[in-house]
Amino acid sequence: MNEKPPLLISACLLGQPVRYDAASKPLPPERLTRLTRDYRLVPVCPECLGGLPTPRPAAEIAGGDAAAVWQGRAKVATKAGDDVTAAFRRGAREALALARAEGCAQALLKANSPSCGGARVYDGSFSGCLRPGEGVAAHWLRRHGVEVINEDQLP
Numbered sequence: 001m002n003e004k005p006p007l008l009i010s011a012c013l014l015g016q017p018v019r020y021d022a023a024s025k026p027l028p029p030e031r032l033t034r035l036t037r038d039y040r041l042v043p044v045c046p047e048c049l050g051g052l053p054t055p056r057p058a059a060e061i062a063g064g065d066a067a068a069v070w071q072g073r074a075k076v077a078t079k080a081g082d083d084v085t086a087a088f089r090r091g092a093r094e095a096l097a098l099a100r101a102e103g104c105a106q107a108l109l110k111a112n113s114p115s116c117g118g119a120r121v122y123d124g125s126f127s128g129c130l131r132p133g134e135g136v137a138a139h140w141l142r143r144h145g146v147e148v149i150n151e152d153q154l155p
């Protein structure tokens with residue numbers, strides 16, 4: 001019997017209460033059943049791996065896109081103005097290390113997150129507005145060859 005391919009997956013999509021507000025965003029049960037049948041799921045929460053506590057203040061990318069965060073030209077900050085860029089970058093590196101250790105060529109990550117978002121992120125104004133862009137970890141994984149999709153792109 002063939003071994004199932006590994007899939008890096010946002011822990012909050014599996015129901016783990018790791019979001020900034022200590023909630024989760026579980027996928028529908030039938031979706032989870034199908035994923036579990038087809039893949040060996042490797043849970044990851046980049047923000048937790050970066051050392052941030054749960055719960056934690058919400059954070060958004062400000063002053064540029066994820067590439068700019070890696071170039072030091074933009075930052076990730078909380079509404080109160082605390083700079084959490086280093087933790088976000090650390091978590092992204094750890095997520096990539098986990099993907100490599102587990103042999104994950106693909107990742108299914110949570111949409112719209114400043115870490116995990118693959119197509120849109122909040123715009124840094126804490127007003128609930130989304131703009132096109134990637135999260136810090138999604139960008140880092142893609143840049144190193146991991147295919148990233150969000151749950152809203154599942155067929």
Ligand code: SF4
Nearest residue numbers: 012019045110113116
């Ligand atoms: S960093 Fe990613 S896995 Fe962790 S709570 Fe946010 S969206 Fe979910």
